[in-house]
Amino acid sequence: MPNPLPFLPGMAEVGEGLHKALRDGPISPTTVSLLHLRAGQILGSTYFTIRETGNLRRLGESEERIAAVATWRDATYFTDAERVALELVEAVLTPNPAGERVPDELYARVSAHYDTKAMWSLVMAIAHIGFFTPAALIAKPIPGMPPGQNYSE
Numbered sequence: 432m433p434n435p436l437p438f439l440p441g442m443a444e445v446g447e448g449l450h451k452a453l454r455d456g457p458i459s460p461t462t463v464s465l466l467h468l469r470a471g472q473i474l475g476s477t478y479f480t481i482r483e484t485g486n487l488r489r490l491g492e493s494e495e496r497i498a499a500v501a502t503w504r505d506a507t508y509f510t511d512a513e514r515v516a517l518e519l520v521e522a523v524l525t526p527n528p529a530g531e532r533v534p535d536e537l538y539a540r541v542s543a544h545y546d547t548k549a550m551w552s553l554v555m556a557i558a559h560i561g562f563f564t565p566a567a568l569i570a571k572p573i574p575g576m577p578p579g580q581n582y583s584e
Contacts, residue, residue, distance in 0.1 A: 432570035434582040456552035466520045470560040473524045476567045481574035512544040
């Protein structure tokens, strides 16, 4: 599909607002990118996976940490706060036919590492991916290309 901005020019402002809220929030860019990489893996989005892998490299993350996101539960590369954030994004994006996706027990573990402001930043980091998921999966932006230049036309 072509770049959506000529058709919906107001979307640039909405997208930039989401990016700014995350940049100005209390969650480190590394944690946000780890969440977004895991979300891309769960959603099967090559675009998100490549984008966040590149972002993590630019942030100075090791190849081992980047590769281990897919198997974070068994990997020794993550802090307890990063682990619970990765667990939260998995819970939100993975259907749970046996019960709620984010049980109180998980919320309690997340809130042990993140205060209310940081919790809302985590929620918005996950919402950010949710906002852009349809474009990534339907319009199929070209992985590795800069925003605005990542569509077929």
